[in-house]
Amino acid sequence: MADFELMRKLQIANDSKIVMLVIDGLGGLPVEPDGPTELEAARTSNLDHLAAESLCGLSVPIGPGITPGSGPAHLALFGYDPLKYEIGRGILEALGIGFDLHDEDVAARGNFCTVDEKGLIADRRAGRIPTERNVELCKLLRGIKLPGVQVFAEAVKEYRFALVLRGEGLEGELTETDPQQLGVAPLPVNALLPEAERTAQLLNQWIAQAREILAGQHPANMVTLRGLAKNPGLPSMEEVYGLRSAAIASYPMYRGVAKLVGMDVLDTGETLEEEVETLKAHFADYDFFFVHVKKTDSAGEDGDFERKVSVIEHVDELVPTLLDLKSEVLIVTGDHSTPALLKSHSWHPVPTLFHSPYCRADQTEEFSEQGCSQGALGRFPAVDLMPIAMANALRLAKYGA
Amino acid sequence: MADFELMRKLQIANDSKIVMLVIDGLGGLPVEPDGPTELEAARTSNLDHLAAESLCGLSVPIGPGITPGSGPAHLALFGYDPLKYEIGRGILEALGIGFDLHDEDVAARGNFCTVDEKGLIADRRAGRIPTERNVELCKLLRGIKLPGVQVFAEAVKEYRFALVLRGEGLEGELTETDPQQLGVAPLPVNALLPEAERTAQLLNQWIAQAREILAGQHPANMVTLRGLAKNPGLPSMEEVYGLRSAAIASYPMYRGVAKLVGMDVLDTGETLEEEVETLKAHFADYDFFFVHVKKTDSAGEDGDFERKVSVIEHVDELVPTLLDLKSEVLIVTGDHSTPALLKSHSWHPVPTLFHSPYCRADQTEEFSEQGCSQGALGRFPAVDLMPIAMANALRLAKYGA
Numbered sequence: 138m139a140d141f142e143l144m145r146k147l148q149i150a151n152d153s154k155i156v157m158l159v160i161d162g163l164g165g166l167p168v169e170p171d172g173p174t175e176l177e178a179a180r181t182s183n184l185d186h187l188a189a190e191s192l193c194g195l196s197v198p199i200g201p202g203i204t205p206g207s208g209p210a211h212l213a214l215f216g217y218d219p220l221k222y223e224i225g226r227g228i229l230e231a232l233g234i235g236f237d238l239h240d241e242d243v244a245a246r247g248n249f250c251t252v253d254e255k256g257l258i259a260d261r262r263a264g265r266i267p268t269e270r271n272v273e274l275c276k277l278l279r280g281i282k283l284p285g286v287q288v289f290a291e292a293v294k295e296y297r298f299a300l301v302l303r304g305e306g307l308e309g310e311l312t313e314t315d316p317q318q319l320g321v322a323p324l325p326v327n328a329l330l331p332e333a334e335r336t337a338q339l340l341n342q343w344i345a346q347a348r349e350i351l352a353g354q355h356p357a358n359m360v361t362l363r364g365l366a367k368n369p370g371l372p373s374m375e376e377v378y379g380l381r382s383a384a385i386a387s388y389p390m391y392r393g394v395a396k397l398v399g400m401d402v403l404d405t406g407e408t409l410e411e412e413v414e415t416l417k418a419h420f421a422d423y424d425f426f427f428v429h430v431k432k433t434d435s436a437g438e439d440g441d442f443e444r445k446v447s448v449i450e451h452v453d454e455l456v457p458t459l460l461d462l463k464s465e466v467l468i469v470t471g472d473h474s475t476p477a478l479l480k481s482h483s484w485h486p487v488p489t490l491f492h493s494p495y496c497r498a499d500q501t502e503e504f505s506e507q508g509c510s511q512g513a514l515g516r517f518p519a520v521d522l523m524p525i526a527m528a529n530a531l532r533l534a535k536y537g538a
Numbered sequence: 539m540a541d542f543e544l545m546r547k548l549q550i551a552n553d554s555k556i557v558m559l560v561i562d563g564l565g566g567l568p569v570e571p572d573g574p575t576e577l578e579a580a581r582t583s584n585l586d587h588l589a590a591e592s593l594c595g596l597s598v599p600i601g602p603g604i605t606p607g608s609g610p611a612h613l614a615l616f617g618y619d620p621l622k623y624e625i626g627r628g629i630l631e632a633l634g635i636g637f638d639l640h641d642e643d644v645a646a647r648g649n650f651c652t653v654d655e656k657g658l659i660a661d662r663r664a665g666r667i668p669t670e671r672n673v674e675l676c677k678l679l680r681g682i683k684l685p686g687v688q689v690f691a692e693a694v695k696e697y698r699f700a701l702v703l704r705g706e707g708l709e710g711e712l713t714e715t716d717p718q719q720l721g722v723a724p725l726p727v728n729a730l731l732p733e734a735e736r737t738a739q740l741l742n743q744w745i746a747q748a749r750e751i752l753a754g755q756h757p758a759n760m761v762t763l764r765g766l767a768k769n770p771g772l773p774s775m776e777e778v779y780g781l782r783s784a785a786i787a788s789y790p791m792y793r794g795v796a797k798l799v800g801m802d803v804l805d806t807g808e809t810l811e812e813e814v815e816t817l818k819a820h821f822a823d824y825d826f827f828f829v830h831v832k833k834t835d836s837a838g839e840d841g842d843f844e845r846k847v848s849v850i851e852h853v854d855e856l857v858p859t860l861l862d863l864k865s866e867v868l869i870v871t872g873d874h875s876t877p878a879l880l881k882s883h884s885w886h887p888v889p890t891l892f893h894s895p896y897c898r899a900d901q902t903e904e905f906s907e908q909g910c911s912q913g914a915l916g917r918f919p920a921v922d923l924m925p926i927a928m929a930n931a932l933r934l935a936k937y938g939a
Contacts, residue, residue, distance in 0.1 A: 166896060166898055170899070171899075174898075195914065200925065201922040201926050201929075202924075202925030202927070202928055202934060203544065203548070203925065203929070203934065204929065204936045205937050206937060207938075208939055209937055219937070219938065220544070223938070224938065226939045229938075229939045230939075483896070484929040485898050486914075506898060507900065507914075510901075511912070516914070
């Protein structure tokens with residue numbers, strides 16, 4: 138684990154730049170025995186050339202065998218132990234739509250659902266109402282006021298919305314209201330700690346009013362709340378590492394996680410080229426850049442091996458431009474593996490390279506699962522990336538005399 | 539370390555099977571520089587072929603440089619941190635004879651010894667009396683009754699026996715009575731914690747009565763007690779991993795350790811073939827199988843390089859039968875190394891392979907110390923085996939969103 142006490146104590150300010158390129162879901166699997174992974178199948182002469190000059194290895198996002206969600210996986214890349222700093226699902230849902238979370242916020246993932254005349258759940262997803270209907274219903278829900286706190290109801294997609302309470306003294310130790318079965322009534326919110334009692338009462342008031350407002354809106358005539366959680370209030374990258382940090386990511390979820398660790402989230406476009414342009418435009422303004430590539434993960438989730446290969450090849454084309462920036466440290470990694478074979482995130486460790494004048498390059502000649510498995514970093518915890526990056530940026534003082 | 543909280547939280551039930559073949563004392567050393575280890579000398583075309591399709595590495599049983607006993611080494615294989623879950627020697631002695639330990643039991647390893655007319659120890663091993671004599675003496679000792687607890691005295695071998703106390707409120711924080719030198723009297727049992735005071739008193743009563751009963755039984759006219767300890771009360775494999783687990787092992791010690799972690803211990807024979815038959819017969823009934831091969835270790839302990847080679851070759855012949863079972867995960871490993879050169883357990887990491895459809899096979903072509911040292915798992919803690927096995931069995935949910 139990145140030892141923050143040590144980072145805080147040893148951090149040195151200088152002008153060096155660290156660029157971390159995160160290719161989401163980078164790691165893969167062969168589709169047939171002895172076949173290549175997505176990364177191995179891709180023609181990546183630039184990344185291979187870079188690997189030959191780099192320190193390589195396979196990073197383990199959370200721990201052996203553990204498949205990470207996007208939130209914990211990114212926290213690990215930024216050096217935050219994801220088992221220590223848990224981000225609740227409600228917080229991730231709000232981050233995923235780009236909601237501007239504050240430190241004291243409590244957030245929940247809301248579902249519109251259908252209840253019968255007795256108030257028992259008949260459809261947990263309200264017939265998967267279209268997103269447009271969701272937007273209209275959230276406007277109605279915004280009419281609900283609660284004493285002493287602000288309330289935000291924000292449409293996500295289909296039957297899903299985010300509910301955020303903002304105010305002093307809110308706590309997130311709360312039970313969910315979705316009974317996860319049909320024919321029973323939604324549960325009340327219960328406090329798991331005495332400190333969360335008031336928050337539970339406020340949420341139950343909100344639910345009671347929501348029930349009245351939605352009464353005539355069949356099939357979306359009720360709501361359930363899941364993943365209730367408070368903003369974890371993480372220490373910032375600047376405080377921990379002394380790095381003025383910026384995120385370049387087109388998807389709200391990743392912009393949100395970056396904001397949780399205090400990064401400035403830069404405006405950028407949908408394409409890789411636009412992201413690289415944003416990096417160039419702001420290169421003088423920050424010490425650390427998190428550059429996120431989403432489409433590898435999406436292709437993996439879709440089980441589309443070839444599309445994942447072609448996204449990787451697209452990333453490879455942009456490597457010379459990244460190198461032209463001459464950052465003192467360039468890291469190419471992924472947050473986790475998303476093998477097309479599994480159509481999901483997986484536990485497999487992730488090919489990773491460190492490029493810097495002081496990295497002590499190993500003999501890896503190919504940026505791939507096989508190549509990086511022979512790298513001098515071996516299998517290493519993802520939370521080690523930031524301390525190694527800080528060292529290669531000559532931003533850490535000696536420990537002890 | 540396997541994080542049991544995480545395992546409990548993420549475990550998923552499905553129909554997949556995990557088979558862990560433990561070749562006891564598998565790792566070895568060359569007898570002369572540049573020579574092969576036992577495993578390298580053995581003709582193991584089946585294991586080599588399997589390694590080529592597997593994820594390989596060298597597992598570290600306890601920690602760098604630490605030579606494990608059989609108990610801790612097996613706990614590590616099952617994912618239990620052996621530095622956290624200590625099993626006392628008295629408990630291991632009882633397990634070693636197949637004694638049916640209960641959770642509240644306190645056990646000691648007993649030695650018959652010889653004392654002179656002043657009560658001072660003249661022979662710590664009572665002239666190594668034959669086991670038959672030991673059995674007779676234990677029958678006499680069973681006449682001793684203690685208030686509120688059951689007492690079991692069970693012959694082990696020569697001068698060694700196991701003493702077990704069973705009842706409410708017994709504690710194992712106790713000192714040993716063997717002074718480990720001649721010419722002094724056996725020590726009393728002392729409590730190391732106040733809670734263990736009553737247990738110490740009971741044991742001292744038992745010793746006083748044993749002294750009277752044995753008075754005329756020279757050379758075995760007294761006893762000493764060592765390794766006094768309570769059953770550690772480990773969480774079960776089913777609770778931690780959700781795996782219905784079975785052990786197939788012919789030696790009592792390994793059956794005992796398996797029982798400590800809640801495995802069902804299956805009836806089996808002395809030979810490898812019988813063990814594999816037992817596995818086949820019960821394959822439908824469990825999720826996880828621990829299959830134990832003892833004779834590699836015995837050969838290593840005897841310093842018999844060639845015999846260890848031939849046991850390994852025998853195991854290799856059975857690999858196709860194991861593969862025919864088509865378990866989703868097959869692990870081949872050892873609990874520790876037992877190099878014939880050292881005639882003892884050793885600290886050397888142990889060749890290990892994981893075979894599954896999702897293991898991401900590495901380039902290891904030979905199941906050997908050298909081959910596995912180049913595997914993608916690198917050197918890894920043995921406690922990581924179970925989480926990786928669970929992942930490959932698709933039995934772990936994603937951590938976080």
